[in-house]
Amino acid sequence: MDLGDLLRQAQRLTNDTKMDEEMPPFDRTISQVLAVTQELHSRVTLTGTHDLQAHMLLGSKGVDMPKLTHKLESLSSRKTFQPLDPVSDTDVRDFLRNERENAILSVIDETNRSIFESVKRQKWRRIYAEWGEEKESLLNALVGPKQDEFPDVQRQSVSTTLPENPTPRSLLNRTEQLYAEEVAAYNHLKIQQGHHRNLLAACACLAKECLDNPLVAEMWSVLEFMTDNAPATRTVDPIKSRQSLTQQARTYLERRYRQYMKTVINENRILAKLGGIPSVYNMVNSFVGINFVQPATLVGLEDVDNDRPLWALVYYSLRCGDLSAASKYLQESGVCSDLFRLLAMMKDGTKGEQYARLEGVLKLEYNRKIRSCSDPYKKAVYAYVLACDPQNSHPELMRSIDDFLWMQLSILREDNEREYNIEQLTYSGLQSLILEKYGENYFNAREKAPLYFSVLILTGQFESAIEFLARTEANLPHAVHMAIALNEIHMLSTPSSMHQPLLSVNPEDPTPMKRLNLVRMLVTYAKRFDLTNTKEALHYYFLLRHFKDDNGSSLMLSCVSDLLVENCDQKIIELIFGSETDKSAQSGIFAQFQTIDIDKYMLAGMVGDKLAHRSNFEAAIKLYFIGGQLDKVMRLVCTLLSQVAHQPPKESSLRNRLCSIIDRLDEQRSVMRVDVEPHVLATYTMLTQVLIFFDHYHNKDTQLATEVLAKYRITPNNCSEVDECVANLKRLGPEVNKVLPDIMLADMDLVYQEYLRLKGGSAPSRSSFGSRYSTQTDDWKDVHKEGSLRHLRTKAKALTNMAATVPFRMPTATNKRLVELEILMH
Known part of the structure; x- marks a missing residue:
């Protein structure tokens, strides 16, 4: 074939493969083509074939394939086949045993650790002591014959040896020791002489004279003043009679204010112009002259005469606790005659229909006019006399916590005197106000502990005050002895149970009264x-x-x-x-x-x-x-x-x-x-004889040992005596039964040793094995040898019989040994 033919054939093949549409310009390598081919092949031959076969099989059986597919997709294989945690039964016994063993092991481990640390500390203490001794000896060795040339170094040797009879060091500091001496003197007088000494007054005197702390002395002073009218018997509940201390607290605050007035007047003698007969009337007049020397201080005040505001004079007279002086100022001014008459009745203690009528008239006047007046002293005087308006704190006059407490104590009403149609302050309400509403944060009790303590004492909360004072280590001795002193004069309320916390509440007590557990406090101290x-x-x-x-x-x-x-x-x-x-x-x-x-x-x-x-x-x-x-x-x-x-x-x-x-x-x-x-x-008696028996037994004194057993019939000599010995045991205590196995083993051992001596040809020893059957003990050597052996076997048999007859289970080792020795004698 020539070249032309090949060209025509190639053109023909090209025309045959040419398509109407063009292929996408995509070039693949051989490896890519192979991979795509394998993928397509796997889809067709595996997945597609299996799915197709499944659809054909199930479809031929009448299964709805789309519905089945939907159900399969909705199933969760994770939830269906999730493994379940096994639930085991609770074994309480094993749990408690494990807890007990763990607790024991933890205690042992802690003890071992503490012992190891203690030994380690002692070891190093000893090493340091030895080093000190060695260092001291080396320094001493450096001092030669010419000691003047050696520098003068002060050496102090420390003894590392303890005295033979060391005395423990006292754990009481000076304050605690002084208190302890007072308590000892108090107890001594009560036991030896029978009369009571005022422990609270003695401790207050001690704090004033021996303790270099005026704040502590002040705390004792306020406590002593508040307890002057202590009940004389323990039958009176201290909490129920606590409200009677209101007047005592007011008197204490009024005395302190009189002292404050005197101090101010002494510091301003020129302005005071104090003269005449010493009295509260003159003192108040001088004090008011000092405070209101500036005209600006008189602004808003009513009834001012000669630069002396009337209501300030009356207020400060009441603040000093002198109703006579207040009445005198009102009488001289000629104003408010009803208030003057009411003050006179209060001074005389007269209360009746006329008193109630005057009080009602003045309350109406107070609500209509006085409440809104500009004179704070006038409002305070009316609030004091009428015991009303507890919401008005009179901030213009409250210059200290003493002023606030005095005013609150002055307007208190007893429960049987309350008028329930108007708002009035009660003793429980004042206590709750101080303890709960204001509390420790308001008084900054952490920094001013004596102040907060005094406030609680003045409001009759002795137990809460002492518990607060006992929280700090420095004040703990004072708190403990205050509680003791109050309890001795029957003014401390304690709980009925000694297991109560330090401060507890009795539901029958008025709010917010607490009870102090003196037992817990004193024992802990x-x-x-x-x-x-x-x-x-x-x-x-x-x-x-x-x-x-x-x-x-x-x-x-x-x-x-x-x-x-x-x-x-x-x-x-x-x-x-x-x-x-x-x-x-x-x-x-x-x-x-x-x-x-x-x-x-x-x-x-x-x-x-x-x-x-x-x-x-x-x-x-x-x-x-x-x-x-x-x-x-x-x-x-x-x-x-x-x-x-x-x-x-x-x-x-x-x-x-x-x-x-x-x-x-x-x-x-x-x-x-x-x-x-x-x-x-x-x-x-039996056990003391058993003790004597074992003394002879351990001393190898066979004759005396067997005589003790025979005399007190502890063990039998023959089988006929078994019941008698068992009956004797029943009349004794269980202590004899505990030592009986050892007695029988020792007795059997004596019998066996005697048997071996006779069996070996030795002369029988002088014993009392047959003392109850033959009085001719001196002729024992003449008794036939076989008869003696027979007697010993009989006694051994009696011992094994008794071991099986006693009304308790003998130890297995004891029975085994008894039978073994009996068998050896046959």
């Missing part, structure tokens, strides 16, 4: 130094003798007994009760607090009961000896003997100490009658 200053602490506890604990016992005894229980060592026992060698009733510091209801024997018994309850039996026995309760000593000795009677004697062991206690008990029983139950006495 005294516990800080009851170990270092035990005598002083006992004086404070003595003040609680009239309070009762939950068991009806004196709270003083409870507090002292708690002190002894927590720190029951020989030193503090001798301090409180005296030495054991001193048999007098006045030994020990507690003897000075003995009264008809309280003595050291009662205290010793109470402490012994608490120690016995805590299983501190040895310490309890010491206290029972002091209290003379030998029956309780006998019971505790039985309990301890059942634990240690079988042990071998060792020096300083509990067993040896019990022997000394038994000797002392037997000695006192010989001179003192002891009322004790028969079974306790029988148990005590």
Whole structure:
């Protein structure tokens, strides 16, 4: 084929493949074409084929394919197949056990940590002490023969050794020590001489003369003044009689203002022009002349005569508490005759129909004219006389909190005198105003504690005042002794339960009165130094003798007994009760607090009961000896003997100490009658003999040991005595049963040792195994050997029978050993 033919053929093929529409100008590589081909192939052969086959299969069965597809799409496979958390049953027992074990482990871990830190501190303290000693020795070594050439360096050696009998340092500061001495003197007079001393007056004098703090002295002064009219008996509820202190508070404020007037007049003698007979009338006249020397001060005032405003003279006379002076000024002026007559009736204490009529007329006048007048002194005088308009605080005249309190106390009305158609101030309303509405923030109590305290005292809120004062460490001693002094004169309200918080509310008390838990405050205060200053602490506890604990016992005894229980060592026992060698009733510091209801024997018994309850039996026995309760000593000795009677004697062991206690008990029983139950006495006698038996047993004294058992029929010699020995056990206490397994093992051991001696050909020892069956003990060597062995086997059999017969379960090891030894003898 030539070139022309090829050209024509190519043209023909081109014409055959040419289309009417042009292809898009898109060029692909071979790899792109392959990828697209594979994708198309996978769609057609897999997805398309499967979906098509599924549609054909389900469609042939009559399934609505579009509806089925819609349902499948709405399903949430995540929600349907989400795994569920397993819910386990609550195991309370295991939970509590784990909590208990965790608590125990945490305590152990904390204890270990504290011990490690304490040891570490002691180690470094010792290292520093050694370094100091080494440094001192090196410095001393530097000083040669010519000591003058060595610079004069002052060296101070510090002793690192403690004295043999160190005395604890007092935890009381000077103020607390002075207060404690006053309390001790007060208690001494009350116990020894029987008459009461005014503790509050004594503490107020102490604060004034010995404490270098005028603010503290002022607090004691206001408290002493407010309690001058204290009730004479404890039967009067302090809260119910608290409103009677209103006049006392007003008198205190009026006296202070008179003193203030005198000070101002003395500082301005030229302006005062004070003369004539000393009286409130002249003093007020001079004081008003000083205050109103400038004409501008008289603007707005009414009834001014000779530069002296009338109503200022009347007001300041009332402010000083002198109604006579106020009446005299009104009489001289000739104005307001009704007010003059009402003041005269108030001065004379006359109240009746005429008084009520005049009061009503003046109230109408006050509401119509006086309330809106420009003279503040006139409004204050009418408010004072009529006890009305508590909403008007008279700000122009209130220059201090004393002025405010005086005015509020002056317009008070008792509940039985209230007129319910008009607004009037009551005592409870004033107390709520001071304590709740104004409160600590208004008075800046944190910075001005004495001021806030005085305000609460003047409004009769003693308990709230003392609780506020006790919040700071510096004022705590003053607060505690104020509470003590008030309680001693029956003017402190306390809750019925000692478990109440420090400040509590009784629903029966008027609002906002509180009750102060003196027991909690005093005990907390005294516990800080009851170990270092035990005598002083006992004086404070003595003040609680009239309070009762939950068991009806004196709270003083409870507090002292708690002190002894927590720190029951020989030193503090001798301090409180005296030495054991001193048999007098006045030994020990507690003897000075003995009264008809309280003595050291009662205290010793109470402490012994608490120690016995805590299983501190040895310490309890010491206290029972002091209290003379030998029956309780006998019971505790039985309990301890059942634990240690079988042990071998060792020096300083509990067993040896019990022997000394038994000797002392037997000695006192010989001179003192002891009322004790028969079974306790029988148990005590049996256990003391068991103690003697084990003494012989451990000393290898077989004859004396077996004689003790035979004499008191503790164990049987043959099978016929088993029932008798078991019956004896039933008449004794359970303490004997605890030591019985050890007795039987020791007895079986004695029998077996005797059996081995006879079996080995040795002559039988002199014992009492057959003492109850043969009186001819001296002929024991002549008894046939086989008969002796038979007798020992019989006794061993009786012991095993008794172990199976006793009315309690013997330890498995004991039964096993008894049977084993019995078998070895056959």
